[in-house]
Amino acid sequence: MSAQSIVLKVTGMTCQGCVRSVDKIVKRADPQAQVQIDLPTGRLEAATSASAQSLISAINAAGFQAQMG
Numbered sequence: 469m470s471a472q473s474i475v476l477k478v479t480g481m482t483c484q485g486c487v488r489s490v491d492k493i494v495k496r497a498d499p500q501a502q503v504q505i506d507l508p509t510g511r512l513e514a515a516t517s518a519s520a521q522s523l524i525s526a527i528n529a530a531g532f533q534a535q536m537g
Contacts, residue, residue, distance in 0.1 A: 471500070474520045476512040477537030478505070478527060486532070493526050494518070511537060 481487055487505045494503050495515055501516035513532070514523070516531060527534035 469514045471502075471517050474512075474514045474516060474523065475537050476514075476523065476534045477525075478493070478510045478512050478534045480532040481505075481510060482506055483507075488529050489530065490498070490527060490532060493530055494523055497522055497526055 472497050478490060481490060484507070490512065491503050494501050494512070494516065497518040498516040501514050501518065504513045505511070516523070518520060523536075524534045524536075
């Protein structure tokens with residue numbers, strides 16, 4: 469499966485620790501993912517072969533709120 473660009477809006481991140489946690493969640497779904505997260509805006513951009521829905525589900529299961537952004 470080829471990488472696609474996915475943009476999500478993630479709320480509930482309050483610190484760099486949260487950013488690292490969300491980054492790890494994405495990389496657990498796709499170890500090759502390239503992830504950029506902007507904490508102030510909650511914008512997550514990933515080049516990944518994982519589906520947007522699988523990332524949203526995994527991020528939400530960790531206690532954050534993710535949606536297509």
